[in-house]
Amino acid sequence: MTRLGSRHEAAGPIPLPVNTPQRFYRGGERIYAFRGLDLPHDFDGFRPEDWLASTTRLFAEGGDGVSLLSDHLDLPTALAQDPVGWLGEEHLRAHGAEPGILTKLLDAGERLPVHSHPDRRFAAAHLDCDHGKTEAWIVLMAEPGAVVWLGFRDDIPPDALAGLVAAQDERLLAACNRIEVAAGDAILVPAGRPHAIGEGVLVLELQEPTDLSVMLEHRRFGLEEAHAFLGLPRDLALGSVDTRALDQDGLRRLRGRWTNISGVASALPDEAARFFRAQVVSTATGPARLEAGFSVTVVVGGRGTIDTEHGPGPLLIGRGDVLLTPHRAGRVRVEGGVTVIRCMPPVGIA
Ligand SMILES: [Zn+2]
Numbered sequence: 001m002t003r004l005g006s007r008h009e010a011a012g013p014i015p016l017p018v019n020t021p022q023r024f025y026r027g028g029e030r031i032y033a034f035r036g037l038d039l040p041h042d043f044d045g046f047r048p049e050d051w052l053a054s055t056t057r058l059f060a061e062g063g064d065g066v067s068l069l070s071d072h073l074d075l076p077t078a079l080a081q082d083p084v085g086w087l088g089e090e091h092l093r094a095h096g097a098e099p100g101i102l103t104k105l106l107d108a109g110e111r112l113p114v115h116s117h118p119d120r121r122f123a124a125a126h127l128d129c130d131h132g133k134t135e136a137w138i139v140l141m142a143e144p145g146a147v148v149w150l151g152f153r154d155d156i157p158p159d160a161l162a163g164l165v166a167a168q169d170e171r172l173l174a175a176c177n178r179i180e181v182a183a184g185d186a187i188l189v190p191a192g193r194p195h196a197i198g199e200g201v202l203v204l205e206l207q208e209p210t211d212l213s214v215m216l217e218h219r220r221f222g223l224e225e226a227h228a229f230l231g232l233p234r235d236l237a238l239g240s241v242d243t244r245a246l247d248q249d250g251l252r253r254l255r256g257r258w259t260n261i262s263g264v265a266s267a268l269p270d271e272a273a274r275f276f277r278a279q280v281v282s283t284a285t286g287p288a289r290l291e292a293g294f295s296v297t298v299v300v301g302g303r304g305t306i307d308t309e310h311g312p313g314p315l316l317i318g319r320g321d322v323l324l325t326p327h328r329a330g331r332v333r334v335e336g337g338v339t340v341i342r343c344m345p346p347v348g349i350a
Contacts, residue, residue, distance in 0.1 A: 011330070013332075014325070016322040022046050022047060024221055025108075025109070027106070027109030028043065031047070031202065034140060051066075051103075052103040053099070056210065056211060082328075085328040100346065101206060103343040104207070105205070107202045110199050111199050113196060113221050114172050114173055114195070115214060115216055115217070117134070117214070118240040119192050120132040126232060126236065129212065133191055133212055134191045134208055134275045135205055135208070137185075139183055139185040139202070142185075142200060142201045143201070146180070146199070148187065149177060149178055149196045151177050151193045151194065151245070151246025151251065152176060152244070153175060155243065156175065158238065162238060172216055185257060186257065189254070204278075206278055206343050207275075214240055214241060215228035253269060258280045262285050263281075263282060264288050276345060278344075279342040283338055284339075287335035292329065292330045294345060296325075296344075297340050297342050299321040299340050300340065301338065302318070302337040303336055305335055306334050310328065310329055310330040
């Protein structure tokens with residue numbers, strides 16, 4: 001858990017320190033490198049995710065994850081105390097007093113297990129949860145030849161999936177589409193589709209605000225079956241997996257490039273807007289003026305300033321900075337030779 005400092009009632013952007021709960025897989029060095037920070041002296045190599053402005057707790061592994069604003073105030077409590085100030089009237093009407101997104105930096109220090117996430121219908125029916133977990137990866141750094149996997153290459157009948165999961169061998173990964181990635185790629189990962197991130201990739205990850213994962217591969221990562229299947233019977237949990245083939249056309253529709261953008265545009269395909277928004281803001285050709293809204297801004301390149309209508313004045317920003325901006329800050333202006341990605345909840349009712 002980390003503190004956001006004393007600006008939590010301010011109307012300007014709030015710099016976010018790292019918030020890296022311990023996880024079961026390796027990583028984290030690239031998060032500190034991207035953020036321009038030294039590794040902490042007690043860094044244990046298992047801090048692969050930086051949860052940014054989080055109101056979400058880990059499903060297992062201790063339940064951490066929520067961002068603290070001070071010793072006595074966490075972000076969910078602050079939101080409950082001033083929901084209009086943080087989120088704005090329109091958001092409240094559509095989504096209630098929660099941000100509706102979780103944003104992370106994720107550094108895969110080893111290949112992640114093949115897993116999938118339930119969709120909203122499954123989560124509501126079996127997990128007493130309003131959100132599923134569609135996610136998206138915006139690749140910030142990647143070692144040469146780095147890969148991710150998404151969707152099955154062929155239709156997999158349910159009994160064949162049960163067999164692959166029982167075997168816990170390399171055939172599960174081999175059944176998925178293998179995709180080479182580089183910095184500048186963006187990929188939408190619909191709920192239900194199996195996926196894995198390979199070693200050596202740092203992504204900015206947007207997702208629905210849950211930590212619900214069906215860990216199709218679990219034995220080599222030392223995960224208990226109860227954790228792997230969300231406490232559900234195995235066959236029921238596997239029923240949340242999208243076993244249809246994801247072909248090359250389908251993959252193309254889920255992919256984009258964010259480094260080609262000048263001005264303001266989405267990093268993600270249109271289909272993502274039901275779940276979250278990732279607005280790329282590049283000010284190389286002039287200042288950008290942005291609407292008010294709860295947002296997590298990640299500075300991905302260059303240096304510049306960010307200023308808000310009701311804030312205390314311009315703030316210098318550079319690559320690796322992460323800022324939480326409440327709706328009450330008003331309209332936002334970004335200028336200088338800087339590129340930021342502004343992560344925001346969906347507009348209206350999804
Ligand atoms: Zn995932």
